Amino acid sequence: MFAVVVSLVLLSAEAGSIRGREEGRTIAVKDVQADLQDAMEAVLRGDSASKRVANIEARVWQTFQALPKNEVGRLAPRGVRYLVHSYFMKEHGWLIKGLDPHGNQDEVSDVQDASILQDKAPALVESLLEARRSNHGLALNDVITMIATLERLIFDESFTLLQAAYNFNGVSMDGSVEQKSVHDVLTSYLLLFQLGNKGNLTDARLHRALKARVSQRDDWLVVDEFQRDAVLNHDFAKQSRSNPFVEPLYTFQDSSDIVEELAHGYGKWQNTECRQMKDDLMELDSDGDGRIPIGKFYGRSDNTKYQFTESLQYLQDIGALDESGSEKKVRISNYLQGPSNCIASSTYYSICCLSECDGLLNELEAKIGAPTVDPMHLLRLVGNMSSSTVDTPRQLPVFMAQRLKSIADQNGGGVPLHGRLFSEWLHYAFPNECPYPHILEAKTLTPSHWANKKVSVEPETRSELASTAAEEEDSLPKEIVWSSQEVLHVQETKKRSTSVFRTIMQLAVLLAVLRAAIGNWATLRSMVAPTKGKKCDDFQLPF
Template sequence: MPALIDASSESFSRGGRLRASVDAAAFEAELQAAMGEALGCGGEVAPEKLRQLEADLSSAFATLPKNGAGRIDRRSLRYLTYRHFNQKYALVIRGFEPSRPTNESLWAAAEVLSEKVPGYVENVLMSRHAEERGFDLQDAALLITTIEQLVFDSESTLLATVYEKQRKPLVRPLSRQGVHQLLEAYLVHWLLGSDEEGIRMLLNSERLRRKTFPHWEELVAFAHGQVKALDWERARSSGSSGLTAGRYSFEDAHEIVGGITHSFASFWESECTEMKEQLIAMDSQHTGRVPLSKFYGTGLEADWRFAESEAYLRELGALDETGRAGKQVIIPNYIQAASNCIVATNHYMVCCVNDCNPLLAELDRSLRSPMAEPQRILAVVRNMSSGTSLEDEADAARVDATMAAQLETIAANHGGEVPIHGRLFLQWLHYVFPRQCPFPHKSGTTVHRAPLEFEGEYVASQETMKARSLQLFCCGLS
């Protein structure tokens, strides 16, 4: 995971001394006005929801660099938001990708915010008050709540489109069979995005749907399961409106598709796990890397997945071209790449679960500080393990004397302590858990772009794949 946080918080700390010149009341008024624009009803958020979200964020917030007032800057706020959605839902919100350049406008690039609530961006996130005062834990919770609502609202637009195409009036409740038909059409639109011709073809052929989407029947059953979940929830809370005797309103359908978005990654994780296991089986050296020759060889012989072009792999940050072993695919970077995100909408992507997130969360809970001494970090890391490997010995942290010395070197360059969100530490963590934690490239050197958004050939030609795979045999690559 690329570092979004400057290894040193010195420059931001200077901003803390400017708080005396900031009108805090005006900032809070702007925040509430923007929340009203985003959420309606005056921007009110249920206090218990905010408290729970703040509790969820507190450990990660504690490890971020602060100014003199104990607040984080915009860049840290963006990182915290990214971590939350990625860890909880395996979502990557457009504009919050770690690969965004640090010199790029941080919020103008956040499509879901700039498009839906420009006032929030201009009056709060880009304001002088934010620059000088920073953001506290509640501010972070409010931002995340806002984005969650905007993502939910964006789904209603697509849902209304599906209603229209199926000639179903928005005001007329649907039967169970009707909502099942609606959801199947919604899934096709959701998964294919803007490919109108592909959507038309798939909606007209169940055989083609089964051929195009792996496990289509299970996918449909998953959607139907969300209907049952709504039935159970409404039956549990007596007196709820909108659902009577197997009838489903537009609001009910909207709630169902929202549940699909939030839980889809867990449903799809079996596909991601299978892909990880195939890559790990090719990693004979336990480096978290697969020779490009093996990668393409498997793509030719056994699996349709491993066929991204070298140029696309390079842009995704999944191609290592620095070692003597030749070009290699970095396993965790590839798993997290946009090419493996099953859904790519205008506002978010649904991707594979990030195996490094639980490790980062454990570090956050144990350290609860932006800086930590090497021995303290080593004590935590040596007791950590990841259960994603095929082989037991590869699950434990790989910390030998050399790795411990490298951590000491990082600390020596920062006054004896290691910046937890510095890129050097995240590089170190990648080599400790090479199959779980992505290599952190410098911001702006990679792009989280879906295949159809890539400017070039995103699929390697059969000739290229064959030529690369032959190197495995002629050159003795392992």
């Protein structure tokens, strides 16, 4: 727990101040907000952090322009939530606790309670959204800084795993080691990373036994190649400063730099598995509409690479089961984005399949640059957009143009890019990439919800359902399922007042969390920094 001292400054009433309950008494929050900004900048100090901030800006500024703003041109909390969630799902495949999918619910939670706030990353974001609301929303640089800060807080976990990997392999964090030792350490790191919450960071004998067992598996060879490529990339980047005639040696800082690249690139690297699974699923889709008859879904033989064993209840709860016709079908895009395909669940996040649909929507946001768009213009844009399964140019069916116009009519003449109805339309335009937007309980789309629940179908039920695959399929014309219910995800439905004292306390607690995180990083730095004669002032954690 943190002891927080908040100075409440009593000022005379003035325009723009936040007024307290007593007449003539106001509370200044600008100083606290300035301290908060200073704390975030301290977390992000350094050349590598500056590059990360620049990279983030390049990826989000066009989406920022396309989101609805408040009266002072800033993003309200819902818009910020959308932007941050979209960035992490598209760039890393990270599903961050506290920034879970909204499930197309009209009401989206804002601030988590104080106990979750202590858990750093997700509550840090949520508290920042709520606290900054009193300052008229967030500007672009605020959102970028928040994303970068959140990345750094999450990568703090990678630093802990790297320390454990050194200890498990009996390698000292002081001095330099040869390349073989680095490979051993990085292999241990990736094993711990994939185990997530199930990993044991103290039992060296258990770790060595598990490492020996998984190293014999064919699929682990791909993981080993991933870390070896990262070492080669690191060596190539340093070749101008290295002696080519001397065997390279690696400090703990070198290992940290390599782990930074592994952690940054892991989501996109493992998404190869998601693409292979998608190709496998599409082979079962004889109609080409992004749906698989349930018999075919369960009917894969045991000697194929993928056997799909999720229960009907699970498929229904996550919105992947289409029960509109005489035969149940599985929606490919909904299934791929489901929590059963997420891995490496840690305290703060899970790594899931990258969202191809977010990438398509970001492409539209860049071309339109506004929250709403004329339906005919939008139809032309989508007709010239390609995906991994759709070629361009193409002529979309007449009924798609009609649906788009009806969405515009329902929303005052323009199509909201970030509404449920356009997500539904986009599903039919890209059925293998964009999930059908069912209205669901948001928690059912998170891995933590299913952590202690049965997900797999019973073998007898699976065999029974698989036997229907050989039966003659319904030859009637296929009609699309369409719901006219609109949900505008990024527009504030009402202004929710936040008490001045609550806002001040949230800012203060958030400031304490950030300062504590900085203090923890400083402590960790001192554990691994050189100690020969002087303090190493320029050592920077890579996370």
